Amino acid sequence: MHSSTAALAEQFDDLQQQQEASSLGMWVFLATEVMFFGGLFTAYILYRNFYLPGFEAGSRLLNVRIGALNTAILLCSSLTMALAVRAAQLGKKGALTTFLFLTLLLGLAFVAVKLGLEWRHDYLEGFAPGVHWTFHGPDWRHIELFFVFYFFMTGIHALHMVVGVGILTALILMAGRGKFSPQRYNAVEVAGLYWHFVDIVWIFLYPLLYLIGGRY
Amino acid sequence: MVDHVVSTKLYILVFAALIALTALTTGVSFIDLGKWNTVAALAIAVCKASLVALFFMHLKWSSGLMRIVLLAAFVWFAILVTLTLADELARQWTPVPSSWEAQIQQQVR
Amino acid sequence: MGEGQGRGEREGDEAMGTVTVETEIESRVHYLNASYGIKSWLLTTDHKRIALLYLASITFFFFVGGAAAVLMRLNLISPGGAIVEPATYNKLFSMHGIIMVFLFLIPSIPAVLGNFLVPLMIGARDLAFPRINLLSWYVFMAGGLLILYSVIAGGVDTGWTFYTPLSTTYANTNVISAALGVFIVGFSSILTGLNFIVTIHKMRAPGMTWFKMPLFLWAMYATSIIQILGTPVLAISLTLVALERLFHVGVFDPAVGGDPVLFQHLFWFYSHPAVYIMILPSMGVISELVTAFSKKRIFGYTFVAFSSVAIAVISFLVWGHHMFVAGQSIYAGLVFSLLSFAVAIPSAIKVFNWTATLYKGSISYDAPMLYALGFIGLFTMGGLTGLFLATLAVDVHVHGTYFVVAHFHYIMVGGAVMGYLGGIHYWWPKISGRLYPEGWARLSAAILFVGFNLTFFPQYVLGYLGMPRRYAVYPSEFQVLNVMSSAGASILGVGYLIPLVYLVWSMRYGPVAGPNPWGAKGLEWQAPSPPPTENFEETPIVTEEAYAYGSEETQVA
Numbered sequence: 001m002h003s004s005t006a007a008l009a010e011q012f013d014d015l016q017q018q019q020e021a022s023s024l025g026m027w028v029f030l031a032t033e034v035m036f037f038g039g040l041f042t043a044y045i046l047y048r049n050f051y052l053p054g055f056e057a058g059s060r061l062l063n064v065r066i067g068a069l070n071t072a073i074l075l076c077s078s079l080t081m082a083l084a085v086r087a088a089q090l091g092k093k094g095a096l097t098t099f100l101f102l103t104l105l106l107g108l109a110f111v112a113v114k115l116g117l118e119w120r121h122d123y124l125e126g127f128a129p130g131v132h133w134t135f136h137g138p139d140w141r142h143i144e145l146f147f148v149f150y151f152f153m154t155g156i157h158a159l160h161m162v163v164g165v166g167i168l169t170a171l172i173l174m175a176g177r178g179k180f181s182p183q184r185y186n187a188v189e190v191a192g193l194y195w196h197f198v199d200i201v202w203i204f205l206y207p208l209l210y211l212i213g214g215r216y
Numbered sequence: 217m218v219d220h221v222v223s224t225k226l227y228i229l230v231f232a233a234l235i236a237l238t239a240l241t242t243g244v245s246f247i248d249l250g251k252w253n254t255v256a257a258l259a260i261a262v263c264k265a266s267l268v269a270l271f272f273m274h275l276k277w278s279s280g281l282m283r284i285v286l287l288a289a290f291v292w293f294a295i296l297v298t299l300t301l302a303d304e305l306a307r308q309w310t311p312v313p314s315s316w317e318a319q320i321q322q323q324v325r
Numbered sequence: 326m327g328e329g330q331g332r333g334e335r336e337g338d339e340a341m342g343t344v345t346v347e348t349e350i351e352s353r354v355h356y357l358n359a360s361y362g363i364k365s366w367l368l369t370t371d372h373k374r375i376a377l378l379y380l381a382s383i384t385f386f387f388f389v390g391g392a393a394a395v396l397m398r399l400n401l402i403s404p405g406g407a408i409v410e411p412a413t414y415n416k417l418f419s420m421h422g423i424i425m426v427f428l429f430l431i432p433s434i435p436a437v438l439g440n441f442l443v444p445l446m447i448g449a450r451d452l453a454f455p456r457i458n459l460l461s462w463y464v465f466m467a468g469g470l471l472i473l474y475s476v477i478a479g480g481v482d483t484g485w486t487f488y489t490p491l492s493t494t495y496a497n498t499n500v501i502s503a504a505l506g507v508f509i510v511g512f513s514s515i516l517t518g519l520n521f522i523v524t525i526h527k528m529r530a531p532g533m534t535w536f537k538m539p540l541f542l543w544a545m546y547a548t549s550i551i552q553i554l555g556t557p558v559l560a561i562s563l564t565l566v567a568l569e570r571l572f573h574v575g576v577f578d579p580a581v582g583g584d585p586v587l588f589q590h591l592f593w594f595y596s597h598p599a600v601y602i603m604i605l606p607s608m609g610v611i612s613e614l615v616t617a618f619s620k621k622r623i624f625g626y627t628f629v630a631f632s633s634v635a636i637a638v639i640s641f642l643v644w645g646h647h648m649f650v651a652g653q654s655i656y657a658g659l660v661f662s663l664l665s666f667a668v669a670i671p672s673a674i675k676v677f678n679w680t681a682t683l684y685k686g687s688i689s690y691d692a693p694m695l696y697a698l699g700f701i702g703l704f705t706m707g708g709l710t711g712l713f714l715a716t717l718a719v720d721v722h723v724h725g726t727y728f729v730v731a732h733f734h735y736i737m738v739g740g741a742v743m744g745y746l747g748g749i750h751y752w753w754p755k756i757s758g759r760l761y762p763e764g765w766a767r768l769s770a771a772i773l774f775v776g777f778n779l780t781f782f783p784q785y786v787l788g789y790l791g792m793p794r795r796y797a798v799y800p801s802e803f804q805v806l807n808v809m810s811s812a813g814a815s816i817l818g819v820g821y822l823i824p825l826v827y828l829v830w831s832m833r834y835g836p837v838a839g840p841n842p843w844g845a846k847g848l849e850w851q852a853p854s855p856p857p858t859e860n861f862e863e864t865p866i867v868t869e870e871a872y873a874y875g876s877e878e879t880q881v882a
Contacts, residue, residue, distance in 0.1 A: 024282065039561035050304075082271075086224065142582055288554070
């Protein structure tokens with residue numbers, strides 16, 4: 001079957017080795033991402049421990065409803081991504097393209113809500129450190145520090161989402177051209193791993209930023 | 217090696233669980249549990265992350281090597297946090313000679 | 326063992342047709358002549374060609390970093406600073422550190438020897454991800470060019486360590502571009518490590534179990550673990566510095582409650598393991614050299630293999646020893662001090678095992694062996710002084726002095742660079758298909774050894790006597806030692822230039838090499854010199870252990 005021989009890269013002995021290698025490669029890359037975000041989380045944990053009142057006050061200034069909505073959007077996108085991988089495994093080109101496209105839309109929605117709604121609101125209200133900060137009430141320095149972390153962490157996360165959107169676009173184009181088959185769907189699987197990982201980062205960001213604010 | 221094809225039904229079940237856990241964690245954050253709020257939030261987050269990793273990322277059906285890779289990453293993150301905090305939290309513990317105590321009390325904090 | 330014999334005539338069991346006719350190397354197709362033209366090099370996915378791309382780049386950066394060192398040592402001839410102002414001197418030592426660490430030492434053995442040898446030693450046609458390998462070189466060049474830009478645009482003066490708040494708030498030099506350059510180069514390091522881990526796990530030839538692998542591969546594997554788990558933390562710490570500088574927000578700024586020492590935690594979490602990225606590959610080379618040139622199995626294979634992994638793991642637990650006097654809590658200091666003693670143990674295990682391997686071996690003193698012997702002695706000295714520094718109380722006295730400078734140069738230059746040069750010479754016939762001139766090589770090794778010790782031994786004394794590092798001027802009573810050090814540096818410079826000349830010369834005019842001029846064991850010596858693009862005609866099957874030299878009898882020529 002020509003598609004399976006064309007699918008095997010020269011350095012590998014068989015398709016199984018190729019598939020295992022590409023999955024392992026992505027997992028190793030995700031380990032680097034754990035450490036990358038880990039540095040940020042470490043700094044955040046530290047400062048939250050020292051400046052709890054300020055960080056709680058900052059957290060309360062975030063909109064939980066929008067945060068929860070975004071979490072739901074991202075979880076949906078993980079579902080559609082998993083279903084896309086499944087479609088690739090079964091050779092269902094139409095379903096694959098549809099699910100990839102849905103994932104892309106949901107990812108874009110997330111970024112739009114984050115940047116267009118939340119960030120814009122914070123900027124207009126004067127809660128954007130270094131750009132437009134106007135609050136000088138009690139504990140304002142620590143609240144500003146909280147927002148520094150808020151913008152850095154969600155910003156770097158959003159950057160990863162945008163990269164993911166780019167990858168999805170490439171995959172949709174490739175899927176449209178029939179490049180994937182049950183013998184060769186590594187790229188979809190591996191992109192899925194990346195996408196789910198970015199979701200996992202948000203799974204931790206959401207409570208740490210939005211939910212530990214003592215809203216009671 | 218993932219040749220295993222997961223059923224749509226299982227994916228949707230996992231998704232439903234994730235949404236439910238999100239609702240739970242959001243709801244709990246409005247209840248005063250003191251320091252347990254943080255514990256609860258993190259515990260639920262770990263559950264959600266595990267569901268995504270095991271089912272969406274197929275770790276449940278993957279070789280041990282992939283699991284070790286992810287585990288190693290989290291262990292290393294734990295090393296970073298633990299030893300950094302070990303310094304930062306212990307900064308104020310530095311023992312001071314008693315003759316210096318009086319001088320320090322005088323300094324305005 | 327006839328030392329007088331030319332290497333072209335020494336044959337091991339597998340060597341065939343070593344005295345080849347000139348025409349054979351030109352008519353046979355191999356990786357160097359398989360295709361011509363600049364596109365075939367810049368768009369190659371052949372790991373061997375990529376290794377040579379890296380070789381050219383890092384050699385260039387080595388001499389740029391070396392130029393900075395020349396200027397520094399010239400300046401230190403006179404107590405008042407002979408040629409530059411302190412502000413300029415600050416830029417010189419910063420650029421020297423950044424270029425030597427990130428653009429030379431970190432990539433050196435992994436990206437040159439590792440890229441070339443990992444597939445050959447493992448019996449594979451290429452690495453797991455050849456295109457990512459090529460990408461890693463382009464990423465490396467992008468970061469390197471950005472760092473060069475920082476030099477040309479006026480330099481950076483924060484030291485290679487980018488400490489806050491100097492880097493975030495007070496420096497008015499090119500911090501952001503330099504930090505960004507380092508960030509990008511770090512990404513290249515991650516890609517290389519990722520490739521090696523997957524290759525070693527998934528692409529070993531049939532019969533090559535983990536414990537039949539040459540120890541060089543264990544060293545590369547351990548190095549890759551460090552690259553994967555450590556480099557991202559450097560990336561985030563430099564990103565935070567850049568963001569703080571750009572937006573004037575305070576993550577490390579005490580005025581808003583930030584902690585400048587937090588930067589040091591994040592920075593050293595990577596940068597301490599980074600020094601093991603720099604030394605582990607070299608140790609892997611030494612294992613290969615010591616066995617090949619004593620014609621003997623390595624003593625304690627399992628111990629050496631596991632010691633590499635142990636170093637990789639423990640290296641992540643000791644970073645606070647760079648911060649003993651930074652305001653770190655004493656209790657954390659105690660913990661880090663204890664753990665730092667622990668990390669010395671696996672290194673010592675290696676030195677014992679190499680020495681035991683040499684014992685009753687059939688030793689030949691070719692240039693690679695001279696480098697290996699130099700490594701063992703100089704690394705031991707550097708390592709022992711590391712114990713001095715790990716001792717908290719002693720470190721209070723010598724931190725920030727030339728004692729530290731001497732310590733790490735003994736390891737980085739006396740250790741890592743010697744291992745690198747030894748490896749380059751050892752595998753040169755495989756890489757180029759030619760033999761280098763042995764007489765000149767031995768002479769250079771000797772010059773390097775003398776020059777190195779003259780440069781850096783006085784620095785131990787200077788540091789102990791109290792001369793601080795990173796100072797453009799010094800009290801006049803230190804002048805004699807400084808002049809000795811600068812004199813040594815000039816000898817060192819000569820010692821580095823000579824190999825550059827004869828290695829390039831040998832590529833065209835050196836005698837043609839056979840597949841195994843050293844008579845060494847290892848799959849890479851079963852391929853022709855130079856190897857064809859696909860490395861092996863047929864996938865080799867491994868039946869014997871690594872270093873399967875006869876252990877009792879000496880080889881008869």
